[in-house]
């Protein structure tokens with residue numbers, strides 16, 4: 597088990613678990629899930645101890661953990677993180693890869709888009725999506741992108757209470773939230789950075805600053821899956837594009853979320869071969 601205290605040598609992911617547990621019980625004094633056991637978490641711990649009729653010393657000791665376990669808290673073996681500390685854990689899934697352009701254009705429907713001159717873009721990769729390629733819809737975003745309310749990420753920084761995603765990705769995203777919560781892993785999601793964003797992949801926009809006129813999404817492999825509303829980013833600060841994703845047990849690590857995501861048809865950017873994108877989960881075809 598992992599004991600925790602303000603001055604202790606705490607395992608960051610276990611502090612996240614504890615903070616999440618207290619917040620979920622309505623002990624709002626904890627504030628945020630950030631892996632740092634400071635005065636707020638200590639106060640929240642004391643409140644929990646008082647609720648349980650325990651001595652309110654503010655340390656998560658054996659007695660406190662036993663009471664928490666009775667309230668649904670997961671107690672891990674002391675070697676849990678040591679067994680998962682490799683930078684190659686979890687292994688790449690077999691039978692799963694980034695989605696092909698053909699697959700996503702078929703499932704989520706091809707769209708027409710343009711790129712404005714550089715000085716008019718919010719980012720170098722930004723695009724403007726217009727209608728569907730088949731002419732059925734004048735406004736692809738209006739037709740296919742929807743706000744999906746869900747409270748599972750309620751304690752994640754920058755989460756506003758809903759996913760803005762493709763309506764055909766909605767069941768998979770909600771299914772994944774069900775599964776992550778069922779596995780008691782939501783304490784790992786400490787920040788959220790969006791789903792639908794119309795853009796090329798980072799560094800994937802055409803050269804030059806002039807932009808381009810209307811093209812079809814099926815004609816390029818350089819569009820981000822965020823453009824289709826079928827990918828989302830979490831815990832960005834600890835899993836920057838191009839960096840080694842945070843190791844299991846460390847602040848902001850998402851590695852424990854990956855195997856379940858894979859089982860639900862989501863590929864993890866931390867498994868990219870060339871440029872790791874550990875914040876990124878994208879819906880893909882299951883072969």
Ligand SMILES: [Zn+2]
Nearest residue numbers: 827828829876
């Ligand atoms: Zn992403």
